[in-house]
Amino acid sequence: MKTVVIGVIGADVHAVGNKIIDHVLTEYGFNVVNIGVLSSQEDFINAAIETNAKAILVSSLYGHGEMDCKYLRENCDEAGLGHVKLYVGGNIVVGKQDFKEVEQRFKKMGFDRVYPPGTNIEDAVKDLREDLGE
Amino acid sequence: MKTVVIGVIGADVHAVGNKIIDHVLTEYGFNVVNIGVLSSQEDFINAAIETNAKAILVSSLYGHGEMDCKYLRENCDEAGLGHVKLYVGGNIVVGKQDFKEVEQRFKKMGFDRVYPPGTNIEDAVKDLREDLGE
Amino acid sequence: MIQNKKIPWEDFLKKREQILTHWETGSSPLLDLDKAVDRLKNMPDHKNFAKKLRKAKAEGITMIQPRAGVALLDQHIELMQFLEKHGEADFLPSTIDSYTRQNRYQNAQDGIKESERLGRSLLNGFPAVNYGVEGCMKVVDNINVPIQARHGTPDARLLTEIIHAAGWTSNEGGGISYNIPYAKNIGLEDTLRYWQYCDRLVGYYAEQGIELNREPYGPLTGTLVPPSISHTVAIIESILAAEQGVKNITVGYGQGGNVVQDIAALQTLDELTNYYLKLFGYNDVFVTTVFHQWMGGFPADEAKSMGVISLASTVATLGKATKMITKSPHESQGVPTKEANAEGLRASKIITRLLREQKFPSSKELKEEKEMIKKEVNALIYAILNVGKGDLAQGVIKGFARGLIDIPFAPSEMNAGKILPARDDQGKIRILEFGNLAFDEDIKTFHRERLEKRAKLENREVSFQMTIDDVYAVSQGTLVGKPRQKGVSA
Amino acid sequence: MIQNKKIPWEDFLKKREQILTHWETGSSPLLDLDKAVDRLKNMPDHKNFAKKLRKAKAEGITMIQPRAGVALLDQHIELMQFLEKHGEADFLPSTIDSYTRQNRYQNAQDGIKESERLGRSLLNGFPAVNYGVEGCMKVVDNINVPIQARHGTPDARLLTEIIHAAGWTSNEGGGISYNIPYAKNIGLEDTLRYWQYCDRLVGYYAEQGIELNREPYGPLTGTLVPPSISHTVAIIESILAAEQGVKNITVGYGQGGNVVQDIAALQTLDELTNYYLKLFGYNDVFVTTVFHQWMGGFPADEAKSMGVISLASTVATLGKATKMITKSPHESQGVPTKEANAEGLRASKIITRLLREQKFPSSKELKEEKEMIKKEVNALIYAILNVGKGDLAQGVIKGFARGLIDIPFAPSEMNAGKILPARDDQGKIRILEFGNLAFDEDIKTFHRERLEKRAKLENREVSFQMTIDDVYAVSQGTLVGKPRQKGVSA
Numbered sequence A, B: 001m002k003t004v005v006i007g008v009i010g011a012d013v014h015a016v017g018n019k020i021i022d023h024v025l026t027e028y029g030f031n032v033v034n035i036g037v038l039s040s041q042e043d044f045i046n047a048a049i050e051t052n053a054k055a056i057l058v059s060s061l062y063g064h065g066e067m068d069c070k071y072l073r074e075n076c077d078e079a080g081l082g083h084v085k086l087y088v089g090g091n092i093v094v095g096k097q098d099f100k101e102v103e104q105r106f107k108k109m110g111f112d113r114v115y116p117p118g119t120n121i122e123d124a125v126k127d128l129r130e131d132l133g134e
Numbered sequence C, D: 001m002i003q004n005k006k007i008p009w010e011d012f013l014k015k016r017e018q019i020l021t022h023w024e025t026g027s028s029p030l031l032d033l034d035k036a037v038d039r040l041k042n043m044p045d046h047k048n049f050a051k052k053l054r055k056a057k058a059e060g061i062t063m064i065q066p067r068a069g070v071a072l073l074d075q076h077i078e079l080m081q082f083l084e085k086h087g088e089a090d091f092l093p094s095t096i097d098s099y100t101r102q103n104r105y106q107n108a109q110d111g112i113k114e115s116e117r118l119g120r121s122l123l124n125g126f127p128a129v130n131y132g133v134e135g136c137m138k139v140v141d142n143i144n145v146p147i148q149a150r151h152g153t154p155d156a157r158l159l160t161e162i163i164h165a166a167g168w169t170s171n172e173g174g175g176i177s178y179n180i181p182y183a184k185n186i187g188l189e190d191t192l193r194y195w196q197y198c199d200r201l202v203g204y205y206a207e208q209g210i211e212l213n214r215e216p217y218g219p220l221t222g223t224l225v226p227p228s229i230s231h232t233v234a235i236i237e238s239i240l241a242a243e244q245g246v247k248n249i250t251v252g253y254g255q256g257g258n259v260v261q262d263i264a265a266l267q268t269l270d271e272l273t274n275y276y277l278k279l280f281g282y283n284d285v286f287v288t289t290v291f292h293q294w295m296g297g298f299p300a301d302e303a304k305s306m307g308v309i310s311l312a313s314t315v316a317t318l319g320k321a322t323k324m325i326t327k328s329p330h331e332s333q334g335v336p337t338k339e340a341n342a343e344g345l346r347a348s349k350i351i352t353r354l355l356r357e358q359k360f361p362s363s364k365e366l367k368e369e370k371e372m373i374k375k376e377v378n379a380l381i382y383a384i385l386n387v388g389k390g391d392l393a394q395g396v397i398k399g400f401a402r403g404l405i406d407i408p409f410a411p412s413e414m415n416a417g418k419i420l421p422a423r424d425d426q427g428k429i430r431i432l433e434f435g436n437l438a439f440d441e442d443i444k445t446f447h448r449e450r451l452e453k454r455a456k457l458e459n460r461e462v463s464f465q466m467t468i469d470d471v472y473a474v475s476q477g478t479l480v481g482k483p484r485q486k487g488v489s490a
C-alpha cells in the first residue's frame, strides 16, 4: 500500500475538499496520511519523512498558494525527499487566471502535477498510479 | 401644432412601443398621425403628404429595418417630401451590433436621427423640438 | 360559415393541392403524404416532441427550449447544434423569419440572397418554406432532440406541410394566437380556417399512428396580459385542435412577474385545459404546459437580464411547467448570438435541475388566485360559447368583434383593444379598463379594489399612466411601475 | 474562567493597551477613543450600517452586499467604487486577507510588497491592519455607502479597533463562527474572549450614542449545515454580543437549496433571535437578517453560476431577508474580477427589486419546517445552557467539547466533527449521523425518516456516500446528489 501525504497548506482552512480526498484515496487503496488544514511546509515534509510517503498532495484553495508553495520542492530535496512526487490542486492562485500559464508557473517551482479548480480527485488517481507504479 | 407621422415599418407587428409613442407625443403637444404596425413606405409617405407632416418617425423592432428602410429617403424626396425629417428607432438591425456603426449605416441611408434600442421616447422630444423649431 | 367541425378528408386534400402551389418548394415529391408518414414513423423516440413531453410530465421535470433561427441553412444547423451542445437544450426550435410569417416568400428569398452576400443574417429567423422539405430534413437530421417550428404566422399551411413532412414533430400557433398579436387586418374566420387545416394535418398523422405535438401560442402580446385572457385563448385553441384530431397539446403562459399569480396561472392552465377538453368530449388528449420567460421589454443590462431569466426559471420549475421557453441576455438588443442564447439556456437549465424535486406549496393566497383565474376563464368561455350559439369558432369571431374577449396591446383590428391592464400593489396583473370584457360585477370589483390599493399606496389615481409605467417597469428594474414625472426621463 | 458577563471598562482599557502593540499601526493617534467617537459621530446617516439596515427593514426590502478585497489600497478603493457604481451595492465590504485573519501581519506586509512588485494582488483580501486607521479612513471617505469588515479572524481585536476608529460601521464575526470554520486548534475560551472584546468596544460606542452593527457569521462551513445548527450559533453570539452592549445585530444564514427550508430558516432566524434576546433580558436590540447566496462549491460555468446567484436572490427576497451577501460568476475559479463581482450584484439587484412587493406565502409545509427548526434550536440551546450551568459562554465551551453542538466539515479540533448531514428527497438538509448532538429521539426519527425516503427512491442505503454526493451536487448542477459509480468521474 503506497503512502501519500495530503493536507492544506498555509493559512488556509478549507477543510471540505481535504476530507473528501482523504475518503476517496483511502477507498482507492492508498495509505492516506492527512495532516489537515493550516499546515506548513515543515508539517508536510515531516509527515512524508515519518511515513516514508511516495507523494505529497498539497491542497491550496484560498489563493495564497503561490506564496505558500515557494521553495517547497527545494526544501523537500534538502530533507532527502528528492524522490517524492509533488502534486498541487485546488484554487491555487488568486482569481480566474489562464490555467496553462498557472500550470507552467507551478511546474517551474518543481511540482510534478498541477490541477485546475474543481478537479475531481478520482481523476488524479490514474496519475498517482502511473507516477508511483502500480 | 406640428404634425408627425409615426408607424412601424415592414412586416413588423410590434405594437406596444407604437401605442406608447402615440400617447407620449400627443401629451407633449404634437399632432400625431399614427399609421400603426405593418406599414409600407408608401403608407408613411401618403400619410405625410395628406397631413402636411414635418417629420416621419419610423419604428422598426423586428430586425428587418435595414431592408425595409432602403430608399425611404429617396422615395420621400421623389414624393416632394424633401423637407420632412426622417427619424428611425427601435431594434433596427438584426442582433446586438455596435450602435455607432449602425447609426452611420442609417445616416448614410438619409435618416436625420437614429436611436438605439430602448430609447425613451421622451428623449426624442428635445430633438424634435430642435429640428422642427419650437 | 366556419364551425368547430373536423374538416372532411376530401375537402382537406382539395385545399391541399392549392396550398402546395403557394411557393415552388410546395412541389417537392417529399410532400407526398405516404412518404411523409414513412419519414415520421421512422423518427426515433428521442426526436419525437410528443413522446419526450410525455416522459417529462411523467417525471415531473421542466424541459428547456430556446428561440433561434437565422437566414442561411448551414448557419442555422450550426446554431441548432450549438444550442443543443452548449445550451443543453432539451428541445430545439426553428424561429421562422417575419417575411415567411407574412407569406412573403419572395422577400424571404431576397433576404437569403442578401445574407449570403453580406455573410451575416439579415433575416430575423429561418425561412423554412424557402428551404423546403429537403432543407428542413437536413436540420432535423443533424440534431439529436425534437424540433419545432415557432413563428407567428397567420397562414402557416404551407409551412406546416413542409415541416411535418421533414420530420419536425411540433408546431406552434393557432387561429387566434397567431392572428391577434401578429397581424393587423386578417379576419379571424380566415385564420381559424388556416389553423383548422394545420391541425387537421396533425390529426391525419395521428390516424396513421404518429403522435405530433401542437402548441397554441400562450403569451399573446407578451405585455401585461391577465392570465385568464391568455388561458381562455389557449383552451379554445386546444378544443379547436382536438376537434381536428390533435392528441398532444402544450398550452402556454407568459411570466407575469408576481410569483404567486404565475404559479396559480400554471396550475390552472393545466387543470382548466384538461377540464374543458373533457367537457367537450375530447377524452384522449394529452396536455402539458409551457412557461415563457418574461415576454415584455427586457433590461438593457446583460447581468440583469440573466436575473430575469433565472427568476422565470425558478417560477416555471416550482410551478411544474413541463417546458420553458428561454430568453437570452441580449433580449433587449436584438436576436442573440448563439453564445448569448446558450448562456440563457444554461442559467435556466441549472435552475430547472436544482429545483426538480421541489414544488411551490399550496397556500391561501395561491388558492384565492387560482379561484379567481378559474372564475374569470369560466366567464369568458361561457360568453364566447353563448355568443357563438354553442359553436366555439363562431363564438371566437363574434366574441372578439364585440370585445367580450379582448387582448391588451394587440395590433389586430379584429381585437376591440378596449381593455387596459395594470399591476396591483403586489405586482399581480389586474384590469383597470374592462371595455366589453365578459366579466361580471363581482370580478370587476375585485380588480378595482386591488388597483385602488396600489393607487392609494402611490398616492395617485388609477389611470392609463399606471399601465404605461408598468410597461416600462421591468426594463427599468422594477415590477410595479413607479410614477414618473412628466418630462423627466427615468 | 470566561463567563457571559460584560467586561468592566477598566479591564477593557488595560487589555486595549496591549492589543494596540500587536502591530505598528496600533500606535496611530487616531486610535484615541475620543477621536474615534468624534469621527464616528460625524459619519453621515447614509454611511451608517446600523441606520441603513433599520431603514431597509422598515421598508421590507432586501439590500445587497458583495465580498471583495485586494492587497493594494488604491486598487481596493477603486474596487469599492466600482462595486458601488457598477454593482449597485447597497453596502460595501472589505474582505480581509487570510494572513491578517491569522494575525500574520508580517506575511501580509510581504504580500503587499510582492503585489506591488508584480502589479497584481497576491493576497486574497485587504490587509486592513497593515494599512491602519489612516488607510481604512481613505477607503470609507471615497465611497457613499456603509462599509463593513468581513473576515474570519479568530482574534480580530486590533482589526476591530482600527476599522471602527476609521469609521467602518459594521464588523462581521463571533467567538464561535470565526473560530470553528476558520481555525484548527485555537480554544473556544480564547475566541469567545476575543470577541467579547470586539463587542465591548461596540458597546462602548453605543454608550457614546453611536450605533454600530455587528454580524455573527451565519453560514459557518457553508457546506450542508442544517439551519438549526447555524441558528443556534447565531443566537448565542447575539446574546453574547448584547451582553457587551451591542444594540444592532444582523444574524445570518447560508442558502441550503430547498426553497421552503430556506424561507423557514430565514423566518425562524428572525423570530428565534428576537425571542431569545428578550428571554435573556436584552430588550432593546434591533435584529435584522442576512441571507448568504450558496456558500458551497459552485458550478464552473459562469452562466450556471448566474443561475445559482439569481435563485438565491429570489429566496432571499421572498423570505424578506434584510440583506444578502452575493457571489459572482467566477466563484468556482477564484477571487472575482471587479466586473464579474458587479455582474453577480446586478443580477441580484434586479431580483430584489422585482420582487420587493412580494412575500413567500405561508403554507402547511412551511409551518412544519419552521416548527422543526424551532424544536431543534430549542433543544440545542437548552442543552448548551444546561451544560454551562446557566452560563452561555461556559455552555459553548462544554457543549462543543461534548459534541452537544457540532458543525459539519469544520476544521477545528474544538469541534466534535461527528455529525454527518445529507439531503432528503426534496433537497432539505437533514442529519444522518448525530454524534452527540443534543436532539431527542423524536427529532432524530424525523430526520431518519426523511433520509430513508430518499434512500428508497435512489435504491441505496443512507450512508456517508450520500453526503459526499451532496457536497459535489450543486457544482455539478443538481441539488440532491445522484449516486455515482466508483471509478467513474461525473
Ligand code: B12
Pocket (backbone or CB within 6 Å): B011, B012, B013, B014, B015, B016, B017, B018, B020, B021, B057, B058, B059, B060, B061, B062, B063, B064, B087, B088, B089, B090, B091, B092, B093, B094, B095, B096, B115, B116, B117, B118, B119, B120, B121, B124, C067, C095, C097, C098, C101, C124, C125, C151, C152, C181, C182, C220, C221, C222, C223, C295, C296, C297, C298, C299, C330, C331, C332, C333, C334, C335, C336, C409, C410, C411, C471, C472
Ligand atoms: C413584446 C415583444 C414581442 C411581442 C409583440 C407584441 C405586439 N404585437 O406588440 C411578440 C411576442 C408578438 C413579438 C414577436 C416577435 N418578436 Co419581439 N419583442 C418583444 C420585446 C420583448 C419587447 C418589445 C416591447 O414591447 N417593448 C416595450 C416598448 C415600450 O418598447 P419598444 O418597443 O422598444 O419601443 C420604445 C423605444 O424603442 C422607442 N422607439 C421605438 N421606435 C422608435 C422610433 C423612434 C424614431 C424613436 C425616437 C424611438 C422609438 O420608444 C418606444 C417607447 O418607449 C422585444 C425585446 C425587448 N425590447 O425586450 C422583442 C424583439 C423586438 N422581438 C424580436 C423578434 C425577432 C420578434 C419575432 C420576429 C420573433 C419572435 N420572437 O417570435 C416576432 C416578430 C413578429 C413580427 N412580424 O414583427 C426581436 C428583434 C430582433 C432584432 N431586431 O434583432 C426582439 C428585440 C427580441 C430579441 N432580442 O430577439 N415580440
Ligand code: B12
Pocket (backbone or CB within 6 Å): A011, A012, A013, A014, A015, A016, A017, A018, A020, A021, A057, A058, A059, A060, A061, A062, A063, A064, A087, A088, A089, A090, A091, A092, A093, A094, A095, A096, A115, A116, A117, A118, A119, A120, A121, A124, D067, D095, D097, D098, D101, D124, D125, D151, D152, D181, D182, D220, D221, D222, D223, D295, D296, D297, D298, D299, D330, D331, D332, D333, D334, D335, D336, D409, D410, D411, D471, D472
Ligand atoms: C466552502 C468555501 C469556504 C468555507 C470553507 C469551510 C471550511 N472550513 O472548509 C468558508 C466559508 C469558511 C470559506 C472561507 C474563505 N474562503 Co472559501 N470557498 C468555499 C467554496 C465556496 C467551496 C469550497 C469547497 O468546499 N468545495 C467543495 C470541495 C469538495 O471541493 P474543493 O475544495 O475544490 O476540493 C476538490 C478539488 O479542488 C480537488 N482538490 C483540492 N485540492 C487538491 C489537490 C490535489 C493534488 C488534487 C489532485 C486535487 C485537489 O479535490 C477536492 C475534492 O474533490 C470555494 C469556491 C468554490 N469552489 O465554489 C471558496 C473559495 C475557495 N474561497 C475563497 C476565499 C478567498 C475564502 C476566504 C479567504 C474569504 C472568504 N470568502 O471569506 C476565506 C478563507 C479563510 C482561510 N483562511 O482559508 C476563494 C479562493 C480564491 C482564490 N483562490 O482566488 C474561493 C475560490 C471563492 C472565490 N471565488 O473567491 N470558504
